[in-house]
Amino acid sequence: MARKFLQMGYTRARRYTNHPTGRKYVTNPQKEPSEEEQKAARKAILPQAETWGTGEKAESARIFYGFYLKAREDEIYKTALKERKLAGKR
Numbered sequence: 001m002a003r004k005f006l007q008m009g010y011t012r013a014r015r016y017t018n019h020p021t022g023r024k025y026v027t028n029p030q031k032e033p034s035e036e037e038q039k040a041a042r043k044a045i046l047p048q049a050e051t052w053g054t055g056e057k058a059e060s061a062r063i064f065y066g067f068y069l070k071a072r073e074d075e076i077y078k079t080a081l082k083e084r085k086l087a088g089k090r
Contacts (some may be wrong), residue, residue, distance in 0.1 A: 006068040013061035018048050020057075041081065 016022055029041035042044055052058065 003068065003071045006064055010061055010064035010068055013057050013064055014057055017055055017057035017061055018052050019046055020049050021046075 015024065015088070018024070025041060026046060027041050027043040029038045031078045033043050048070060
């Protein structure tokens, strides 16, 4: 469970690093009426912020990612993951 939250923290920090408003697309693709218009809207991405690699959120993303890597390589986590997979759970 902790690994999941570390990944979520990383992706959220990256989103706000790349797009300070939190909006990635010019328009919300989910609000487009047809599938073709949704695909077109997903291609209309707002420009990446100039400070995408140096800001406070970028540093947060690096911290989250570092802890995610530690969690992923933890022996207790690996053992629990193997047991869960053997039990047939996701």
